[in-house]
Amino acid sequence: QQPVQSPQAVILREGEDAVINCSSSKALYSVHWYRQKHGEAPVFLMILLKGGEQKGHEKISASFNEKKQQSSLYLTASQLSYSGTYFCGTGGSSGAGSYQLTFGKGTKLSVIP
Amino acid sequence: GAVVSQHPSWVICKSGTSVKIECRSLDFQATTMFWYRQFPKQSLMLMATSNEGSKATYEQGVEKDKFLINHASLTLSTLTVTSAHPEDSSFYICSARGVHRWGGEQFFGPGTRLTVL
Numbered sequence: 001q002q003p004v005q006s007p008q009a010v011i012l013r014e015g016e017d018a019v020i021n022c023s024s025s026k027a028l029y030s031v032h033w034y035r036q037k038h039g040e041a042p043v044f045l046m047i048l049l050k051g052g053e054q055k056g057h058e059k060i061s062a063s064f065n066e067k068k069q070q071s072s073l074y075l076t077a078s079q080l081s082y083s084g085t086y087f088c089g090t091g092g093s094s095g096a097g098s099y100q101l102t103f104g105k106g107t108k109l110s111v112i113p
Numbered sequence: 114g115a116v117v118s119q120h121p122s123w124v125i126c127k128s129g130t131s132v133k134i135e136c137r138s139l140d141f142q143a144t145t146m147f148w149y150r151q152f153p154k155q156s157l158m159l160m161a162t163s164n165e166g167s168k169a170t171y172e173q174g175v176e177k178d179k180f181l182i183n184h185a186s187l188t189l190s191t192l193t194v195t196s197a198h199p200e201d202s203s204f205y206i207c208s209a210r211g212v213h214r215w216g217g218e219q220f221f222g223p224g225t226r227l228t229v230l
Binding site for chain 2: 002040041042089100102103
């Protein structure tokens with residue numbers, strides 16, 4: 001089942017913040033966040049496995065809610081290099097290693113000067 | 114670390130020919146590799162899951178006789194598009210699962226753009 005991402009697109013000025021959401025109707029085993037620039041392959045950002053987990057790297061962070069049905073990606077003080085399409089990929093609900101990911105439709109983020 | 118390469122980067126072929134795409138994990142062993150296709154401005158659609166030494170598992174609607182997958186070693190998986198047609202033109206991306214036991218982040222290759230004339 002494909003996760004639902006919102007918003008579909010967002011335009012930011014440099015330095016502004018953004019939140020991208022990824023939700024599912026059932027509990028997820030894991031959530032993976034990727035950024036893809038035009039014509040390039042997706043680049044791994046981070047993975048969340050535990051309900052209530054929050055993690056980040058530099059000015060990009062993500063959370064996974066307690067019910068493990070929603071994840072949010074936070075982009076703080078956006079930079080021009082943040083532009084791209086962000087995808088969340090969700091792993092199935094089985095415990096022992098459902099390694100396949102189902103990707104949302106993506107959120108196109110454009111950062112302008 | 115965790116670099117995945119794909120070859121070729123792009124290929125143009127005539128309808129009816131076969132095209133082979135290679136996916137290599139350069140600095141780690143990948144027991145599982147995935148093949149995706151992506152149409153312009155759309156999401157990644159999983160085609161098949163490839164496990165080293167065993168037959169690939171195809172997603173519903175993907176013809177296994179048309180998209181042949183071979184995972185001969187822990188660092189190499191190949192996708193062969195047989196008797197390619199214009200509707201097979203797409204961006205094909207492979208990924209390799211990281212060594213993380215639970216969840217296992219996927220590292221993507223740079224993709225191969227296939228154009229069938």
